[in-house]
Amino acid sequence: MEVLPKFLIGTMNSVTSKCMFLLVTVLILRALLFPSFLGFDGIEWSNLVYIRTPLLNFDFGIRQDKFLVVPQIVWGLNNQKIAFARACLTARMLNRTLLMPSLSASLFYKEIDLLQPISFDKIFQFDKFNTLCNGFVRLGRYSDVSNRTEVLEMEKGSGRRWTVERDLSQLKEHGKGSLDDHEVIRIVGKNPFLWHDHWPVKDYARIFECLDLTEEIAKEADRVVSRIRAVGGKIAGNTEAAEMQNSITSDGPSFKPLPYVAVHMRIEIDWMIHCKNLERRLNTNQICSSKKEIVERVRNIAGLKTPVVVYLAVADKLLNNSSILEGWEEGFLPFEKKKLGVDGIYKKYPYLIQSAIDYEVCLRADTFVGNSFSTFSSLIALERTQKMIRMNATNMCAENVRWPSYAYNIPGTSNGPMRWVTNMSESSLQAISYGTNHISC
Numbered sequence: 001m002e003v004l005p006k007f008l009i010g011t012m013n014s015v016t017s018k019c020m021f022l023l024v025t026v027l028i029l030r031a032l033l034f035p036s037f038l039g040f041d042g043i044e045w046s047n048l049v050y051i052r053t054p055l056l057n058f059d060f061g062i063r064q065d066k067f068l069v070v071p072q073i074v075w076g077l078n079n080q081k082i083a084f085a086r087a088c089l090t091a092r093m094l095n096r097t098l099l100m101p102s103l104s105a106s107l108f109y110k111e112i113d114l115l116q117p118i119s120f121d122k123i124f125q126f127d128k129f130n131t132l133c134n135g136f137v138r139l140g141r142y143s144d145v146s147n148r149t150e151v152l153e154m155e156k157g158s159g160r161r162w163t164v165e166r167d168l169s170q171l172k173e174h175g176k177g178s179l180d181d182h183e184v185i186r187i188v189g190k191n192p193f194l195w196h197d198h199w200p201v202k203d204y205a206r207i208f209e210c211l212d213l214t215e216e217i218a219k220e221a222d223r224v225v226s227r228i229r230a231v232g233g234k235i236a237g238n239t240e241a242a243e244m245q246n247s248i249t250s251d252g253p254s255f256k257p258l259p260y261v262a263v264h265m266r267i268e269i270d271w272m273i274h275c276k277n278l279e280r281r282l283n284t285n286q287i288c289s290s291k292k293e294i295v296e297r298v299r300n301i302a303g304l305k306t307p308v309v310v311y312l313a314v315a316d317k318l319l320n321n322s323s324i325l326e327g328w329e330e331g332f333l334p335f336e337k338k339k340l341g342v343d344g345i346y347k348k349y350p351y352l353i354q355s356a357i358d359y360e361v362c363l364r365a366d367t368f369v370g371n372s373f374s375t376f377s378s379l380i381a382l383e384r385t386q387k388m389i390r391m392n393a394t395n396m397c398a399e400n401v402r403w404p405s406y407a408y409n410i411p412g413t414s415n416g417p418m419r420w421v422t423n424m425s426e427s428s429l430q431a432i433s434y435g436t437n438h439i440s441c
Helices: 005-013 015-033 077-093 126-132 164-173 201-208 215-235 240-244 271-284 292-300 343-347 351-364 375-390 429-434
Strands: 046-050 058-064 067-069 097-099 102-104 117-119 152-154 186-187 247-249 251-254 260-264 308-312 331-335 367-370 405-411 415-418
Touching: 005 251, 067 077, 077 097, 077 102, 077 201, 077 351, 077 375, 152 247, 201 375, 201 429, 215 308, 215 331, 215 343, 215 351, 260 292, 260 351, 260 375, 292 405, 308 351, 343 351, 351 367, 367 375, 375 405, 375 429
Parallel strands: 067 097, 067 186, 152 186, 260 308, 260 367, 308 331, 367 405
Antiparallel strands: 046 058, 102 117, 247 251, 405 415
């Protein structure tokens, strides 16, 4: 009876045996506590992309063998970006890979047959998206699908009776049981922009950060920004330009580009009709802004140093209206793409790519001024807020912070535009999708 205990004691004294004992113990505990560690309901772990959830203390994944198909994404650039993000988040909820959707190169709201489909990877980098969003959402190609005939259609409801709760219930039902067994689920019905929203702003922001323009489009945006900087250098005057270009550092001469302000100027007739109707419906006077009011508000931005180039991001129909370049005081030097000499860059491309270039130019501006009821302006403000967060800005509403944004439709200090920081804690994208005059600063 004493031989066995002595044998065990002698064995346990060796380092190797202790390690083996601990390893066996860990394996037994894992098998008891996490019996599904090697798979989820029969799904092989090798078919999963790892993802860490903050809500649960174990790993799960976006399946690469189950797919979601959504309708063609339409309307303006930023409506399409929101619709795309919502489709990604829907696929994430269903634990499926989103098959690369078609965007719309043209801007037609009602004539569906006139829409020009354009592949997602003609605007944004497919592989880089999956790299940046790895573990959160995933895009796939139709060539990844093994069986294209047995597709389950899920029709989105519409009308007042189709509530947020019913929509969420439908999604949950299709994420389990026999419905989830289908390799491909195709959602039919309305444009994803019009789907009910079940996700917080921070989830959308994470997807927007994964959207990098293709190299061709990014280079075109570089050309426009370089032209703005070059014009700014000339306007600064020989003395100031020489001082800036010839400042000596330990590495030799250096050049500090002049800053520029980008203004998303919404004053075209169809917008003014829309915003006036919206003001009446919402009982507010803080949506529409005249050209005179926009100019005055930009001039009154606190702490803005002059001379400064003002890039006016305007609709093409306003390019032949010279009045948008008038009324700016000394030190404010307005340019739109035609006066800047870059309209030829834009003319080479369809609407969607033109808008993507202008978006990038506004996003990179030292100061951005837009309308808080414009989706274009709202997404730029969101991305610039995200940049400040990444830089660990302590006070994003401070005067000297980098990447400041303003809303000219809301009066701020000294009749300037209101400082604009996106509220990243919002539970949905409602305010960004449809506009608001409640901005953080």
